[in-house]
Amino acid sequence: MARVLLFGRLADLAGWRDRAVEAGSLNGLRGVLAGVDPALGEALAGPGVQVAVDKTIVRGEAPLAAGSEVAFLPPMSGG
Amino acid sequence: MTTPSKIALTSEPFEPGALLTAFCAGRDETGAVASFAGLARAEKGAAVALELEAYPGFTDTAIAAFADDAKTRFGLQDYAIVHRVGRIAPGEAIVFVATAAVHRRAAFEACDFLMDYLKSRAPFWKKEHGPDGGRWIEPTAQDRTDAQRWD
Numbered sequence: 625m626a627r628v629l630l631f632g633r634l635a636d637l638a639g640w641r642d643r644a645v646e647a648g649s650l651n652g653l654r655g656v657l658a659g660v661d662p663a664l665g666e667a668l669a670g671p672g673v674q675v676a677v678d679k680t681i682v683r684g685e686a687p688l689a690a691g692s693e694v695a696f697l698p699p700m701s702g703g
Numbered sequence: 704m705t706t707p708s709k710i711a712l713t714s715e716p717f718e719p720g721a722l723l724t725a726f727c728a729g730r731d732e733t734g735a736v737a738s739f740a741g742l743a744r745a746e747k748g749a750a751v752a753l754e755l756e757a758y759p760g761f762t763d764t765a766i767a768a769f770a771d772d773a774k775t776r777f778g779l780q781d782y783a784i785v786h787r788v789g790r791i792a793p794g795e796a797i798v799f800v801a802t803a804a805v806h807r808r809a810a811f812e813a814c815d816f817l818m819d820y821l822k823s824r825a826p827f828w829k830k831e832h833g834p835d836g837g838r839w840i841e842p843t844a845q846d847r848t849d850a851q852r853w854d
Contacts, residue, residue, distance in 0.1 A: 631756055632828030645746045679761045695758060701829040701841050702822045703741075703755060703786055703798055 626653060626688045627696040634673070638664045650675065650686045653694060672699040709752040710766050712757050714789040719799045726783050733780055737810035738801040739818050745793035754837065755789045755829040762826045769820050777813035779804050784817065788827075816853055823850040 625644040632673070633643035638661060647653035656663020676695040677686050688694065705754050719740035743753045757763075770782055785799040800817050804810040823846040830837045 627759070631758060632830075636839075667705045674760060676758075677763065678759075695761065697758070697826065698828065698839075699841050700824065700826045701839070702820075702825050702846060703829070 625670055625690065625695050626635055626692045628653065628657070629693065631694050631695065632698040634648065634664070634667055634696050649688055650677070650682070650684075652692065653688060668696050682688075710770065710784045710786075712759065712763055712786050712788050714787070716795050717785055717787070717799065719796050720787055722783065722799050723801060723813060724804070726828035730803065732805070733803045734805045735810040736803050736809065737807070737814040738799070738834040739814050740796050741818070741822075743791045743793050743795050743797055749833050750793060750831055751834060752793070752832040753797065755788045755791065755797070755831060756828040756830075757786075757788045758826060765826050766821070769825075770817060773813050773816055773820075777802075777804065777809045777816070779809060779813050782817065783814070784821070786821070786825075786827075790832075800836075802816050819846075819850045822846050 626641050626647055628645050630638050630641045645653055645656055647656050654665065654668060657668060674681055674697045676682065676697060677688065678693050679695070719738070722736050726738070732814070736791060744750060763826075766784060773779065774782060780803045782803070783799070783801045787795070787797050791797055798821060799822070800814055802810045802817070803812040828840050829840065
């Protein structure tokens with residue numbers, strides 16, 4: 625199970641911000657999330673949304689280990 | 704100067720004056736300390752509160768990497784950054800930055816540089832709560848221009 629974290633408007637859209645999801649890769653995870661909530665799936669693939677796996681930004685596909693932490697980060701606003 | 708530079712994200716209100724006093728204490732080789740405190744505005748009633756979200760372990764690491772580069776770039780002795788997260792009421796401090804150097808120019812410029820980064824590029828997500836609800840906001844064109852001055 626990967627731990628999925630949503631931030632900013634993505635968490636508001638989904639109605640949750642921290643959830644365990646069964647997936648072996650980032651693309652697999654996107655598919656699972658989009659299957660449950662198509663609007664969220666679209667937003668996660670939207671412009672400016674970055675992904676961090678275990679707190680490191682990744683681009684494109686990435687494998688997920690059991691206990692991986694995947695964070696979806698909308699455009700950062702600064703403080 | 705051996706004081707470790709420090710970054711803190713806190714959900715509790717803080718007092719900028721107390722932080723500055725602590726930062727200035729015990730220095731006999733620092734010629735200049737510059738500091739900045741940013742406060743939440745009420746916008747004449749349009750802003751009921753500001754909400755800042757951070758990603759602990761990611762946000763603080765990103766700020767530390769940037770600030771350590773700034774320390775080298777400006778030849779700072781050290782710095783302190785304290786940033787509020789969570790819900791912030793008008794009048795409360797959002798951010799405190801202090802920089803210490805041998806001479807004033809480095810301290811002033813590094814403080815300005817760190818604030819431009821914190822306001823435009825640091826990994827925070829900001830929501831403004833007004834009388835009619837909340838909205839997520841992104842950096843303003845002015846914030847981006849301010850940050851690009853240093854590129």
